[in-house]
Amino acid sequence: MMPIQAMTQQATRHARRVCWWPFPSTFDTDIDLLSRVAVSGYFFSQVMAAVGGNTAGPGDAVVNVYINHEKKFAFVEMRSVEEASDAMSLDEIIFEGAPVKVRRPSDYNPSLAASLGPSHPSPHLNLAAVGLTPGASGGLEGPDRIFVGGLPYYCTELQARELLESFGALKGFDLVKDRETGNFKGYAFCVYQDVAVTDIACAALNGIKMGDKTLTVRRSLTNVVIPRPSPSGEPVEGLGKVFLKYGDTDGSSRARSGMNGRKFGGNEVVAVFYPEEKFDQGEYGA
Structure with missing residues (x-):
């Protein structure tokens, strides 16, 4: 018979894991698998401690790391559901000199996870301690994600935010830039904290003039x-x-x-x- 603790761990695993990619360039060298796992686990444990995300108590937040070399992504398993939710705020953190994506795994069940612990990162995390801006790009998945196209190339993040936040506070915002040049590509994505304003904002902003451009604002998933x-x-x-x-x-x-x-x-x-x-x-x- 499986011990109670093991059964609990198995039942909560989908909500205690996060997925990150792409691998840093250092992983393309001769570094062995054990070292890659150790480096990944140590990095995420240290970052979680730095932002105040170690809610399960002293010690490392990371209990396991699984690396898929073929698909070039890795799973990081946390001690608790709450710590995994806090880890979602680490999207776009710099790891080994490059930003990485942090997402929920494909087997994540939001409905079930809601009964296991917090589903969203704590608003009290000190993300500035690791060079991140709260709400910069996290929370951008799901049906309420908005595409904002036709932004003038001279538009700054502050200007775009001010325009969008006239309808409410943002849960997530991503001003898309070319990774090689750093130049703004003319579009962005956002999600409102109050999803009820999503369609209102789309209807009000779509088609308006901004400089010499005309905005296209609509749900990304239609x-x-x-x-x-x-x-x-x-x-x-x-x-x-x-x-x-x-x-x-x-x-x-x-x-x-x-x-x-x-x-x-x-x-x-x-x-x-x-x-x-x-x-x-x-x-x-x-």
Whole structure:
């Protein structure tokens, strides 16, 4: 019989893990697997301590690290659900000289996790201690993510924030820049703390002039279709698939990169682009 503690750990594991990528360039050298695991675990434990995220008590917040070399991402398992939620605030932290993404794993169950502990990072974390800005880019996943396109290239983060925050406080904000040049690419993403204002902000801001540009403001994920079995038993096109429509190519590209090859329910996810015309016409067969 499995001990109670082991059963509890297994049941909460999906909510105690975070996924991070890409690997730093140092991982492409001859550094061995054990060293990579040790470096990753030590880094995240130290960072969690620095921001005040060690809510489970003294000691290392990280209990395990699993590295997938083929997919170039790693799982970091925390001691508690609360510490894993706090770790989500570390998105875009600099690790070995480069920023890394921090996300929930594909088996994360938000509904179940809500009963296990906090689902969002503590607002009291000292993110400035590790060079991060609260709400800079975290919290940008989900159906309430907004795409803001057509921003003038001279637009600053402060100017964009002021425009968006006229409708409410932001939970997450990302002014997209070219990683090689550092130049602003003319668009951003945001999520409001009060998701009820999402559609209001989109309707009010979409189409307005900003300098010599016209803004395009809309939900990044605009539609979801999940074909269901027919009650009569007739064949259904696209059964077993999930179709997601995004309002911009960047959003769809990021989603494809983030989902393809991940594990969900024991199966590997295959994410591919689908013709928009077929989606709009309700054709889900190919």
